[in-house]
Amino acid sequence: MTEISLHLLDVLENSAKAGASRVRVFLGEDGEGENLILEVEDDGRGMSPDEASRALDPFFTTTPGKKVGLGLALLRSTAEAAGGSVRVRSVPGNGTVVTATFRLRSVDRPPLGDIPGTLQTFVMCHPGIELDFTWKTRKGSFHANTRQQIPPGDRGSLDAVVAFAEKLSAGMKQAGFEPDKGGFDVEIKTRS
Template sequence: MEDLSLHILDIVENSVSAGAKNVEIVVSENRPRDLLRIEISDDGKGMNPAAVAHATDPFYTTRTTRKVGLGLALLEEAAKMANGSMDIHSVPGIGTKVIAIFQHSNIDRKPLGDMAATIVMLVAGSPDVEFTYRYEHDGYTFTFQTKEIRAQLRGLEMNSPDTLSFIREYITEHTVSLS
C-alpha cells in the first residue's frame, strides 16, 4: 500500500465486515514529539485473545472467502518500518481498537495520503455506519461525524453524489488548513 490512508481504509472495511455500526478514526500528528498515531476503534463483534494473538499473521483469517488476511499485518509492518509499533485491543461482543504509532520524521514512514477520499469511500460503501474522523495536528483538532451530516441532509442519502462531494470538500478544506 502506497500510503497510510489505504491501510486505514482496509482496517475500517474489516470493522464494518465485523458488524460495526460505529467506527472512529483518529489521526494525530505531533511533530514536537515526532509521532504520528493512528487509532481505529469500532463496536463490531470483537475478537477473543487467541484471535488477537494471530491477527497479524497473514495466513490467519476468519473469512471463508479467501485464506489470506493482510490488512493488520501490513499496517504493523508499515509502523515497524517507521520505527513504530502497533497494538490491538479487542473484547468479544464489544469491539476492537487498533493503534499504530510511527516516528513522524522517519524516512520510511509512508505519507498519510488522501484521508478525505478514504472517508468518502467508506461512507459511500457503508452509508448506514456512523463514522467519526478526528484529525489532530500539533494541538489543533478537526472532527467530522456522519451523524452531524445525516442530521442536515433533509432527505438526501448519505451516499448520494452531492453528499459525498460535500463530505470530500468539507474534510479537505478543514484538514489542509491544519497541516
C-alpha cells in the same frame, strides 16, 4: 501500500465486515510530536483473545475459504519499518481498537495520502455506519462526524457524501494537513 491512508481504508473495511455501526478514527501526532498515531475503534463483533493475538499474522484470517489475511500484517510491516508498532485490542461483542504508531521523522514513514478521499469512499459504501473522525497535530485540529453532518435521508446520497468530503478536505487543509509529505520530507525540512 504506498500511503497510510490506504492502510486506514483497509482497517475501516475490517470494521465494516465486523458489523460495526460506529467507527471512530483518530489521526494525528502524540504530545511530543515524535510519533504519528492512527487509531480506529469500532463497535463491531470483536475478536476472542486467541483471534486478537493472531490478528497481525499474515497466515491468519477469520474469512471462510481464505488462507491469508494481509491487511493488518501489512500495516504492522509499514509501522515497524517506520520505527513504530501496531496494537490490537478487542473484546468479543464490544468491538476492536487498532492502534498504529509511526515515527514521524522516520525516512521509511510513508506519506498520509488522500485521507479525505479514503473517508469519502468509506462513507459512500457504508451509509449505515457512523464515522467519527479527528485530526490533531500541533498545527491544528479538525473533527467530522457523518451522523451530525449528513442528514439521515441523505446518507448514501452521492451529492451529500461529496459535499461532506469537500468540507473534510478544506477543514483538514486549514488544520495543517499535508498529504504528500512522508517522514523523509519532514526530516529533510527539519535539517534545512
